[in-house]
Amino acid sequence: MAAPSSPVLFTDPTSEPCRSVHWLCKAAGIPLRLRATWLGRGHHRQEAFLRVNPRHQVPALLHGQFALSEAQAIMRYLCELHGVLDPWFGESLEERARISMLLSWHHHAVRKTVMLNHNLPVYYIPFYVGEAKHPRPQKAQVEELRANFAESLQQLEEFIGSGHFLVGGRLTAADIAIAPDLTAMDVDPDVNEILAAFPAVR
Template sequence: MAELTLYLDLLSQPCRSVYIFAKANNIPFNNHQVRLFKGEHLTEEYGKVNVLRKVPALKDCDFFMAESTAMLLYMARKFKTADHWYPSDIQKCAKVDEYLAWQHTNTRPNGSKVFWVKCLTPLILGQEAPAEKVDAVVAEFNTTMNNFEEKFLGNKLFIAGDEISVADLVAIVEIMQVVAGGINVFDDRPKLAAWKKRVVEALGEELFLEAHEGILNAKKMASEPLAPELMEFLKSKLLSMK
Protein backbone atom coordinates (compact mmCIF):
# COMPACT_ATOMS: atom_id res chain seq x y z
CA MET A 1 0.00 0.00 0.00
CA ALA A 2 1.32 3.44 -0.93
CA GLU A 3 2.49 5.64 1.94
CA LEU A 4 1.39 8.79 0.10
CA THR A 5 -2.27 9.80 0.34
CA LEU A 6 -3.76 12.63 -1.70
CA TYR A 7 -7.09 14.10 -0.62
CA LEU A 8 -8.76 15.27 -3.81
CA ASP A 9 -11.86 16.46 -5.60
CA LEU A 10 -11.13 16.84 -9.31
CA LEU A 11 -13.66 19.66 -9.58
CA SER A 12 -10.86 21.69 -7.98
CA GLN A 13 -8.11 23.09 -10.21
CA PRO A 14 -5.27 22.55 -7.68
CA CYS A 15 -6.49 18.99 -7.09
CA ARG A 16 -6.29 18.29 -10.81
CA SER A 17 -2.72 19.58 -11.00
CA VAL A 18 -1.62 17.34 -8.11
CA TYR A 19 -3.50 14.32 -9.48
CA ILE A 20 -2.19 14.72 -13.03
CA PHE A 21 1.38 15.23 -11.82
CA ALA A 22 1.31 12.09 -9.68
CA LYS A 23 -0.26 10.01 -12.43
CA ALA A 24 1.99 11.34 -15.20
CA ASN A 25 5.05 10.46 -13.12
CA ASN A 26 3.83 7.04 -11.96
CA ILE A 27 3.94 8.13 -8.33
CA PRO A 28 2.08 5.58 -6.16
CA PHE A 29 -0.60 7.16 -3.99
CA ASN A 30 -3.88 6.49 -2.26
CA ASN A 31 -6.63 8.61 -3.78
CA HIS A 32 -8.90 9.75 -0.95
CA GLN A 33 -11.92 11.46 -2.47
CA VAL A 34 -13.24 14.53 -0.64
CA ARG A 35 -16.52 15.62 -2.22
CA LEU A 36 -16.65 19.39 -1.97
CA PHE A 37 -20.31 19.71 -2.91
CA LYS A 38 -21.20 17.30 -0.11
CA GLY A 39 -19.30 19.48 2.34
CA GLU A 40 -16.90 16.67 3.24
CA HIS A 41 -14.00 19.13 3.54
CA LEU A 42 -15.85 20.89 6.36
CA THR A 43 -16.08 17.83 8.61
CA GLU A 44 -14.21 17.42 11.88
CA GLU A 45 -12.57 14.29 10.50
CA TYR A 46 -11.11 16.11 7.50
CA GLY A 47 -10.01 18.96 9.77
CA LYS A 48 -7.55 16.52 11.34
CA VAL A 49 -5.92 16.13 7.92
CA ASN A 50 -6.06 19.78 6.89
CA VAL A 51 -6.97 22.37 9.50
CA LEU A 52 -7.64 24.83 6.67
CA ARG A 53 -10.42 22.48 5.45
CA LYS A 54 -9.50 22.90 1.81
CA VAL A 55 -8.38 20.52 -0.91
CA PRO A 56 -6.01 19.18 -1.94
CA ALA A 57 -4.17 17.82 1.05
CA LEU A 58 -1.18 15.49 1.14
CA LYS A 59 -0.30 12.94 3.81
CA ASP A 60 3.03 11.13 3.67
CA CYS A 61 3.17 8.88 6.73
CA ASP A 62 2.94 11.46 9.55
CA PHE A 63 3.81 14.44 7.32
CA PHE A 64 1.00 16.71 6.06
CA MET A 65 0.79 19.47 3.45
CA ALA A 66 -2.04 21.84 2.52
CA GLU A 67 -0.80 23.90 -0.46
CA SER A 68 -0.92 22.42 -3.96
CA THR A 69 2.10 24.14 -5.53
CA ALA A 70 4.23 23.11 -2.55
CA MET A 71 2.91 19.55 -2.95
CA LEU A 72 4.00 19.48 -6.59
CA LEU A 73 7.54 20.53 -5.68
CA TYR A 74 7.62 18.08 -2.76
CA MET A 75 6.66 15.18 -5.02
CA ALA A 76 9.12 16.29 -7.71
CA ARG A 77 11.95 16.24 -5.17
CA LYS A 78 10.95 13.15 -3.21
CA PHE A 79 10.26 10.97 -6.24
CA LYS A 80 13.10 12.46 -8.32
CA THR A 81 10.90 13.15 -11.32
CA ALA A 82 12.37 14.18 -14.68
CA ASP A 83 14.33 17.41 -14.41
CA HIS A 84 12.07 19.35 -16.78
CA TRP A 85 9.23 19.37 -14.25
CA TYR A 86 11.19 21.57 -11.84
CA PRO A 87 14.49 22.32 -13.58
CA SER A 88 17.89 22.24 -11.92
CA ASP A 89 18.98 25.00 -14.31
CA ILE A 90 18.74 28.13 -12.15
CA GLN A 91 17.16 30.37 -14.79
CA LYS A 92 14.62 27.80 -16.00
CA CYS A 93 13.74 27.11 -12.37
CA ALA A 94 13.34 30.84 -11.79
CA LYS A 95 10.85 31.01 -14.68
CA VAL A 96 8.80 28.25 -13.05
CA ASP A 97 8.95 29.99 -9.67
CA GLU A 98 8.02 33.31 -11.26
CA TYR A 99 4.86 31.91 -12.83
CA LEU A 100 3.86 30.03 -9.67
CA ALA A 101 4.18 33.28 -7.70
CA TRP A 102 2.26 35.33 -10.29
CA GLN A 103 -0.63 32.95 -10.84
CA HIS A 104 -1.84 33.16 -7.22
CA THR A 105 -3.10 36.71 -7.81
CA ASN A 106 -3.84 36.46 -11.53
CA THR A 107 -4.74 33.24 -13.35
CA ARG A 108 -6.20 31.53 -10.31
CA PRO A 109 -8.55 34.19 -8.88
CA ASN A 110 -9.54 35.65 -12.24
CA GLY A 111 -10.29 32.26 -13.76
CA SER A 112 -12.20 31.18 -10.68
CA LYS A 113 -14.38 34.30 -10.88
CA VAL A 114 -15.49 33.38 -14.39
CA PHE A 115 -16.47 29.88 -13.26
CA TRP A 116 -18.26 31.16 -10.16
CA VAL A 117 -20.22 33.81 -12.04
CA LYS A 118 -21.05 31.74 -15.13
CA CYS A 119 -21.53 28.28 -13.64
CA LEU A 120 -22.25 28.57 -9.93
CA THR A 121 -24.55 31.61 -9.92
CA PRO A 122 -27.46 29.73 -11.58
CA LEU A 123 -26.85 26.72 -9.32
CA ILE A 124 -26.66 28.65 -6.04
CA LEU A 125 -28.84 31.71 -6.64
CA GLY A 126 -31.29 30.15 -9.08
CA GLN A 127 -30.76 32.74 -11.80
CA GLU A 128 -28.19 33.75 -14.39
CA ALA A 129 -25.64 36.39 -13.40
CA PRO A 130 -26.26 39.89 -14.82
CA ALA A 131 -24.68 40.32 -18.26
CA GLU A 132 -22.55 43.25 -17.09
CA LYS A 133 -21.06 41.12 -14.30
CA VAL A 134 -20.25 38.31 -16.72
CA ASP A 135 -18.68 40.77 -19.16
CA ALA A 136 -16.56 42.29 -16.39
CA VAL A 137 -15.08 39.01 -15.13
CA VAL A 138 -14.48 37.73 -18.67
CA ALA A 139 -12.71 40.99 -19.59
CA GLU A 140 -10.53 40.69 -16.50
CA PHE A 141 -9.59 37.13 -17.41
CA ASN A 142 -8.83 38.15 -21.00
CA THR A 143 -6.37 40.71 -19.66
CA THR A 144 -4.79 37.94 -17.60
CA MET A 145 -4.45 35.78 -20.71
CA ASN A 146 -2.91 38.67 -22.65
CA ASN A 147 -0.30 39.00 -19.92
CA PHE A 148 0.22 35.24 -19.80
CA GLU A 149 0.87 35.03 -23.53
CA GLU A 150 3.13 38.07 -23.66
CA LYS A 151 5.09 37.65 -20.43
CA PHE A 152 5.18 33.93 -19.71
CA LEU A 153 4.86 32.23 -23.10
CA GLY A 154 6.42 34.72 -25.46
CA ASN A 155 7.94 32.71 -28.31
CA LYS A 156 8.70 29.66 -26.17
CA LEU A 157 7.11 26.23 -26.43
CA PHE A 158 6.46 26.12 -22.68
CA ILE A 159 6.78 28.54 -19.77
CA ALA A 160 10.32 27.47 -18.82
CA GLY A 161 11.56 26.73 -22.33
CA ASP A 162 11.35 23.70 -24.60
CA GLU A 163 9.83 21.22 -22.13
CA ILE A 164 6.79 21.10 -19.90
CA SER A 165 7.15 22.06 -16.24
CA VAL A 166 4.89 22.23 -13.20
CA ALA A 167 4.20 25.85 -14.21
CA ASP A 168 2.46 24.73 -17.42
CA LEU A 169 0.45 22.15 -15.49
CA VAL A 170 -0.70 24.70 -12.92
CA ALA A 171 -1.61 27.11 -15.71
CA ILE A 172 -3.63 24.71 -17.85
CA VAL A 173 -5.88 23.44 -15.05
CA GLU A 174 -6.83 27.00 -14.13
CA ILE A 175 -7.59 27.94 -17.73
CA MET A 176 -9.71 24.82 -18.17
CA GLN A 177 -11.90 25.99 -15.27
CA VAL A 178 -12.90 28.94 -17.45
CA VAL A 179 -13.65 26.58 -20.34
CA ALA A 180 -15.89 24.64 -17.94
CA GLY A 181 -17.69 27.91 -17.26
CA GLY A 182 -18.67 28.09 -20.93
CA ILE A 183 -15.96 30.42 -22.26
CA ASN A 184 -13.73 28.94 -24.96
CA VAL A 185 -10.55 30.75 -24.02
CA PHE A 186 -8.64 29.26 -26.93
CA ASP A 187 -10.82 30.78 -29.66
CA ASP A 188 -8.95 33.57 -31.45
CA ARG A 189 -5.80 32.81 -29.45
CA PRO A 190 -3.66 30.62 -31.74
CA LYS A 191 -0.56 30.92 -29.53
CA LEU A 192 -2.49 29.79 -26.46
CA ALA A 193 -4.24 27.01 -28.40
CA ALA A 194 -0.92 25.70 -29.72
CA TRP A 195 0.54 25.76 -26.20
CA LYS A 196 -2.47 23.84 -24.86
CA LYS A 197 -2.01 21.20 -27.56
CA ARG A 198 1.63 20.75 -26.56
CA VAL A 199 0.74 20.54 -22.86
CA VAL A 200 -1.95 17.90 -23.48
CA GLU A 201 0.44 15.87 -25.63
CA ALA A 202 3.15 16.06 -22.95
CA LEU A 203 0.74 14.97 -20.21
CA GLY A 204 -1.07 12.37 -22.28
CA GLU A 205 -4.50 13.08 -23.72
CA GLU A 206 -6.21 10.21 -21.91
CA LEU A 207 -5.00 11.40 -18.50
CA PHE A 208 -5.85 15.02 -19.30
CA LEU A 209 -9.41 14.16 -20.35
CA GLU A 210 -9.91 11.84 -17.38
CA ALA A 211 -8.88 14.55 -14.93
CA HIS A 212 -11.16 17.15 -16.55
CA GLU A 213 -14.21 14.98 -17.23
CA GLY A 214 -16.02 16.06 -14.07
CA ILE A 215 -15.45 19.80 -14.35
CA LEU A 216 -16.34 19.87 -18.05
CA ASN A 217 -19.71 18.40 -17.07
CA ALA A 218 -20.09 20.74 -14.11
CA LYS A 219 -23.65 21.72 -14.97
CA LYS A 220 -24.73 18.23 -13.96
CA MET A 221 -23.95 19.31 -10.39
CA ALA A 222 -27.31 21.09 -10.41
CA SER A 223 -29.04 17.72 -10.06
CA GLU A 224 -27.22 16.91 -6.81
CA PRO A 225 -28.30 18.55 -3.52
CA LEU A 226 -25.61 20.59 -1.78
CA ALA A 227 -24.78 20.39 1.90
CA PRO A 228 -26.84 23.17 3.63
CA GLU A 229 -23.83 24.79 5.31
CA LEU A 230 -21.98 24.78 2.00
CA MET A 231 -24.96 26.32 0.21
CA GLU A 232 -24.99 29.23 2.66
CA PHE A 233 -21.25 29.76 2.32
CA LEU A 234 -21.39 29.75 -1.49
CA LYS A 235 -24.40 32.07 -1.54
CA SER A 236 -22.62 34.57 0.71
CA LYS A 237 -19.48 34.44 -1.42
CA LEU A 238 -21.37 34.94 -4.68
CA LEU A 239 -23.37 37.88 -3.34
CA SER A 240 -20.21 39.59 -2.09
CA MET A 241 -18.25 38.98 -5.30
CA LYS A 242 -17.48 42.13 -7.27
Protein backbone atom coordinates in the same frame (compact mmCIF):
# COMPACT_ATOMS: atom_id res chain seq x y z
CA MET B 1 11.71 2.40 11.13
CA ALA B 2 9.73 1.32 8.08
CA ALA B 3 9.28 3.91 5.35
CA PRO B 4 5.76 5.32 4.99
CA SER B 5 3.66 3.82 2.23
CA SER B 6 2.60 5.85 -0.79
CA PRO B 7 1.22 9.26 0.17
CA VAL B 8 -2.54 9.76 0.29
CA LEU B 9 -3.96 12.72 -1.60
CA PHE B 10 -7.30 13.98 -0.35
CA THR B 11 -8.81 15.33 -3.53
CA ASP B 12 -11.98 16.65 -5.08
CA PRO B 13 -11.74 16.11 -8.86
CA THR B 14 -13.82 19.25 -9.45
CA SER B 15 -11.05 21.33 -7.83
CA GLU B 16 -8.46 22.77 -10.20
CA PRO B 17 -5.61 22.70 -7.63
CA CYS B 18 -6.43 19.05 -6.89
CA ARG B 19 -6.25 18.22 -10.57
CA SER B 20 -2.88 19.95 -10.91
CA VAL B 21 -1.38 17.70 -8.22
CA HIS B 22 -2.91 14.57 -9.72
CA TRP B 23 -1.83 15.47 -13.26
CA LEU B 24 1.74 16.14 -12.16
CA CYS B 25 1.93 12.78 -10.40
CA LYS B 26 0.59 11.03 -13.50
CA ALA B 27 3.08 12.82 -15.76
CA ALA B 28 6.03 12.20 -13.42
CA GLY B 29 5.13 8.60 -12.59
CA ILE B 30 4.76 9.35 -8.88
CA PRO B 31 2.75 6.70 -6.98
CA LEU B 32 -0.16 8.18 -5.10
CA ARG B 33 -3.25 6.94 -3.34
CA LEU B 34 -6.34 9.07 -3.94
CA ARG B 35 -9.04 9.63 -1.37
CA ALA B 36 -12.14 11.34 -2.72
CA THR B 37 -13.02 14.35 -0.59
CA TRP B 38 -16.08 15.93 -2.15
CA LEU B 39 -16.56 19.53 -1.07
CA GLY B 40 -20.18 19.49 -2.20
CA ARG B 41 -20.87 16.62 0.22
CA GLY B 42 -19.13 18.28 3.14
CA HIS B 43 -16.29 15.76 3.38
CA HIS B 44 -13.86 18.61 4.12
CA ARG B 45 -15.75 19.38 7.33
CA GLN B 46 -15.56 15.86 8.73
CA GLU B 47 -13.39 15.23 11.77
CA ALA B 48 -11.17 12.68 10.02
CA PHE B 49 -10.26 15.18 7.31
CA LEU B 50 -9.74 18.07 9.72
CA ARG B 51 -6.96 16.07 11.37
CA VAL B 52 -5.16 16.26 8.02
CA ASN B 53 -6.03 19.87 7.20
CA PRO B 54 -7.89 21.89 9.84
CA ARG B 55 -8.35 24.69 7.28
CA HIS B 56 -10.98 22.61 5.42
CA GLN B 57 -9.15 22.85 2.08
CA VAL B 58 -8.24 20.37 -0.62
CA PRO B 59 -5.87 19.18 -1.85
CA ALA B 60 -4.28 17.82 1.29
CA LEU B 61 -1.58 15.18 1.59
CA LEU B 62 -0.91 12.61 4.28
CA HIS B 63 2.39 10.72 4.17
CA GLY B 64 2.82 8.63 7.26
CA GLN B 65 2.32 11.13 10.07
CA PHE B 66 3.25 14.12 7.91
CA ALA B 67 0.37 16.27 6.65
CA LEU B 68 0.68 18.99 4.03
CA SER B 69 -1.69 21.36 2.26
CA GLU B 70 -1.52 23.78 -0.69
CA ALA B 71 -1.21 22.31 -4.18
CA GLN B 72 2.16 23.76 -5.13
CA ALA B 73 3.76 22.74 -1.83
CA ILE B 74 2.41 19.22 -2.32
CA MET B 75 3.68 19.08 -5.90
CA ARG B 76 7.16 20.16 -4.84
CA TYR B 77 7.23 17.76 -1.89
CA LEU B 78 6.25 14.76 -4.01
CA CYS B 79 8.77 15.59 -6.72
CA GLU B 80 11.56 15.97 -4.18
CA LEU B 81 10.47 12.80 -2.38
CA HIS B 82 10.88 10.82 -5.61
CA GLY B 83 14.01 12.57 -6.85
CA VAL B 84 12.38 14.28 -9.83
CA LEU B 85 12.33 17.87 -8.61
CA ASP B 86 14.63 19.32 -11.28
CA PRO B 87 12.73 18.23 -14.43
CA TRP B 88 9.49 19.69 -13.10
CA PHE B 89 10.65 22.71 -11.07
CA GLY B 90 13.74 23.74 -13.04
CA GLU B 91 17.09 22.29 -14.03
CA SER B 92 19.00 25.58 -13.81
CA LEU B 93 18.90 28.67 -11.65
CA GLU B 94 17.11 30.58 -14.41
CA GLU B 95 14.52 27.83 -14.98
CA ARG B 96 13.81 27.52 -11.26
CA ALA B 97 13.39 31.28 -10.97
CA ARG B 98 11.08 31.48 -13.98
CA ILE B 99 8.90 28.57 -12.85
CA SER B 100 8.68 30.10 -9.38
CA MET B 101 7.68 33.42 -10.92
CA LEU B 102 4.97 31.81 -13.06
CA LEU B 103 3.54 29.87 -10.12
CA SER B 104 3.32 33.07 -8.09
CA TRP B 105 1.87 35.03 -11.02
CA HIS B 106 -0.77 32.38 -11.64
CA HIS B 107 -2.50 32.98 -8.29
CA HIS B 108 -3.29 36.63 -8.94
CA ALA B 109 -3.71 36.29 -12.70
CA VAL B 110 -5.32 33.26 -14.40
CA ARG B 111 -6.46 31.57 -11.18
CA LYS B 112 -8.01 34.73 -9.79
CA THR B 113 -9.46 36.37 -12.89
CA VAL B 114 -10.66 33.30 -14.80
CA MET B 115 -11.73 30.89 -12.09
CA LEU B 116 -12.42 32.78 -8.87
CA ASN B 117 -13.75 36.07 -10.21
CA HIS B 118 -15.53 34.79 -13.34
CA ASN B 119 -16.37 31.08 -13.42
CA LEU B 120 -17.44 30.78 -9.80
CA PRO B 121 -20.02 33.61 -9.72
CA VAL B 122 -21.14 33.24 -13.34
CA TYR B 123 -21.48 29.46 -13.57
CA TYR B 124 -20.56 27.30 -10.58
CA ILE B 125 -22.22 28.99 -7.61
CA PRO B 126 -25.56 29.57 -9.39
CA PHE B 127 -25.50 25.92 -10.49
CA TYR B 128 -24.73 24.49 -7.04
CA VAL B 129 -26.90 26.73 -4.85
CA GLY B 130 -29.50 27.82 -7.39
CA GLU B 131 -30.00 31.13 -9.13
CA ALA B 132 -32.70 32.11 -6.64
CA LYS B 133 -30.03 32.26 -3.92
CA HIS B 134 -27.19 33.44 -6.14
CA PRO B 135 -28.35 35.09 -9.38
CA ARG B 136 -25.93 35.18 -12.27
CA PRO B 137 -24.27 38.57 -12.80
CA GLN B 138 -25.83 40.86 -15.37
CA LYS B 139 -24.43 40.91 -18.91
CA ALA B 140 -22.48 44.13 -18.32
CA GLN B 141 -20.84 42.63 -15.23
CA VAL B 142 -19.90 39.47 -17.12
CA GLU B 143 -18.32 41.52 -19.90
CA GLU B 144 -16.27 43.43 -17.34
CA LEU B 145 -15.10 40.18 -15.73
CA ARG B 146 -14.13 38.82 -19.14
CA ALA B 147 -12.18 41.96 -19.93
CA ASN B 148 -10.23 41.44 -16.71
CA PHE B 149 -9.30 37.85 -17.46
CA ALA B 150 -8.47 38.72 -21.07
CA GLU B 151 -5.56 40.72 -19.67
CA SER B 152 -4.30 37.63 -17.82
CA LEU B 153 -4.69 35.49 -20.93
CA GLN B 154 -2.73 38.04 -22.95
CA GLN B 155 0.09 37.90 -20.42
CA LEU B 156 0.05 34.10 -20.58
CA GLU B 157 0.12 34.29 -24.37
CA GLU B 158 3.28 36.38 -24.14
CA PHE B 159 4.87 34.00 -21.64
CA ILE B 160 4.30 31.05 -24.01
CA GLY B 161 5.53 32.96 -27.05
CA SER B 162 6.14 30.87 -30.15
CA GLY B 163 6.63 27.60 -28.27
CA HIS B 164 4.24 25.11 -26.74
CA PHE B 165 5.38 25.28 -23.11
CA LEU B 166 6.15 27.98 -20.58
CA VAL B 167 9.71 27.05 -19.63
CA GLY B 168 12.54 25.13 -21.26
CA GLY B 169 10.59 23.81 -24.23
CA ARG B 170 9.07 21.02 -22.12
CA LEU B 171 6.20 20.35 -19.74
CA THR B 172 6.91 21.65 -16.22
CA ALA B 173 5.05 22.32 -12.99
CA ALA B 174 4.19 25.78 -14.30
CA ASP B 175 2.18 24.38 -17.22
CA ILE B 176 0.47 21.79 -15.04
CA ALA B 177 -0.48 24.30 -12.33
CA ILE B 178 -2.09 26.68 -14.82
CA ALA B 179 -3.72 24.15 -17.17
CA PRO B 180 -6.67 23.12 -14.94
CA ASP B 181 -7.91 26.70 -14.68
CA LEU B 182 -7.74 27.02 -18.46
CA THR B 183 -9.62 23.77 -19.09
CA ALA B 184 -12.26 24.98 -16.61
CA MET B 185 -13.11 27.63 -19.20
CA ASP B 186 -14.87 24.89 -21.17
CA VAL B 187 -17.93 25.56 -19.01
CA ASP B 188 -18.31 28.87 -20.86
CA PRO B 189 -20.34 28.49 -24.08
CA ASP B 190 -18.27 31.30 -25.60
CA VAL B 191 -14.92 29.66 -24.84
CA ASN B 192 -13.90 29.19 -28.49
CA GLU B 193 -14.64 32.81 -29.29
CA ILE B 194 -12.75 33.99 -26.20
CA LEU B 195 -9.66 31.89 -26.88
CA ALA B 196 -9.54 32.73 -30.58
CA ALA B 197 -7.57 35.85 -29.65
CA PHE B 198 -4.98 33.75 -27.79
CA PRO B 199 -3.74 31.00 -30.14
CA ALA B 200 -0.77 29.98 -27.98
CA VAL B 201 -3.01 29.54 -24.93
CA ARG B 202 -5.56 27.64 -26.97
